[in-house]
Amino acid sequence: MKIASWNVNSIKVRLPHVLEWLRLHQPDVLCLQELKCETSAFPWDAVEAAGYHACVAGQKAYNGVALLSKTQGLDPVTGMGGVADIQQRVIAATYGTVRVLSVYCPNGESLTSEKYAYKLRWFDALQQELRRIGQESSRIVVAGDFNIAPEDRDVHDPQAWGGEVLCSEPERAAFRQLIDVGFRDSFRLFEQAPQCYSWWHYRVNAFKRNMGLRIDHLLVSTALVPACRASGIDAQPRALERPSDHAPVWLDLALPNSEA
């Protein structure tokens, strides 16, 4: 069972890239973030023609998350239980025995911004949500754009980024608190090449110079760790014309998608 995650920065603009990536890699589940379109404007027909079902939580202009899948997701839920948020940042559904969440965590803007305080509060809410879901299921994948580089080795220039938003210690502590609920960063379960990143700024030729951060992650609950077979980042789509600023990240689980 292959699960992937990709912040597409507008599904309307990136639809050709997404369809091509589905065709090439045939993931069982693809978690999308930053759709930047209303649910009604989601390209349902094109996704269906590609052989995929979709659970979508969109909104006008910003945010928006989705789950594309070969089999229909069960028990879809939007948002975090009980927490009102007009920003569409979370959608969950069940595939086989695995509960999958697609999350678009707040960016934070800068350490002095009100958006940074919102980001930290939002991660508290996510932690509570994962504890709650963990009581219902032991097999969970949380996939998405976390907007946090967990460690210095996830940053091309740790000195330049030291203490900056996406790398600050309070954000890293929030990430570790998610891990402490009972998850692992699936990327780090396996040997990885150095300087693997999932996001590169559009400016300053950042991708060509590999000036990136690893801020997109697939967290797996501890019960799923033995099933993890491989993980990685596919930087190829970042080299296309009109790319998203993020690359897809993926995880291969030794589970048939049909397993009940």
Place this chain on the structure above:
DNA sequence: ATGTCTCCTAAGAGGAGA
């Protein structure tokens, strides 16, 4: 290096967000 991309409003560019 206030650089790049995508959205919005609103009828032009400029602001928000990343």
